[in-house]
Amino acid sequence: MKAVVFDRDGVLASFDQRRAARRLEPLLPFSLAELEARLRRWHRTAPGSADAWARFVRHLARDRALPAFDVDALLDLDPLTFLVAHSDAHGALTAVRDSGAKTAVLSNFGLLDLDASLGALGLAELVDISRSAEQLGVAKPHPEAYLAIAQELGVEPSECLFLDDRDDCVAGARAVGMDAVRVDRTGRHPEAWRSLAPLMDRLTSSPP
Numbered sequence: 001m002k003a004v005v006f007d008r009d010g011v012l013a014s015f016d017q018r019r020a021a022r023r024l025e026p027l028l029p030f031s032l033a034e035l036e037a038r039l040r041r042w043h044r045t046a047p048g049s050a051d052a053w054a055r056f057v058r059h060l061a062r063d064r065a066l067p068a069f070d071v072d073a074l075l076d077l078d079p080l081t082f083l084v085a086h087s088d089a090h091g092a093l094t095a096v097r098d099s100g101a102k103t104a105v106l107s108n109f110g111l112l113d114l115d116a117s118l119g120a121l122g123l124a125e126l127v128d129i130s131r132s133a134e135q136l137g138v139a140k141p142h143p144e145a146y147l148a149i150a151q152e153l154g155v156e157p158s159e160c161l162f163l164d165d166r167d168d169c170v171a172g173a174r175a176v177g178m179d180a181v182r183v184d185r186t187g188r189h190p191e192a193w194r195s196l197a198p199l200m201d202r203l204t205s206s207p208p
Contacts, residue, residue: 001179002159003102004199005149009109010165011183011196012089013121020082027070027077043109052113053079085121086185092196093126099203105130106149106162108139108169129153140164141172150178163199 006012021032028035042056057074060066096103105127107114114132118124129152133139136148150157162173162180173180184192193199 001161002155003153004096005104005106005162007164008107011163013085016082016084027073029067029069080120088196095203102128102153108133140169143176146173146176
């Protein structure tokens, strides 16, 4: 194994839904779940990621079907503050680096700037390459997403371990020859890893 490719959301980090709901729902004319659904729909058609949160809030404000809401308060919020690194993320990335392998992050969700989010999580210095679907022009599970990240890492797909919390993304990685494992921190899928501890075991038992 010469490289480990991590998904961000669900593998290295998660959103603090309760804190986000407490902060956001009093400012919105709908629930946090509806905000996420609207945000994802908008993101599929919105050009570029620079200042994306502010552009999204202004997009909502122009929707005449919505009642008035506190636009300025939403603009003052930084969504990155709701992203929390899992307790094993820093150790896992460090262990990969210490083993001599490279690290990468491949994320489909680019609304929260990927590099900025890794910086906010305190993980940026441990990641060799980070790419979002927006940057690549193609999203997981499309084969080109995995092939592109392997090429940028300078390794063959068969030399990569890929970790994601979605079955279709794991299957996409396997289809191009990567070793791939689903991470499910909820414990609902017995065959999945519940943490990154098994990664540590692989690193100590196998040379890069």
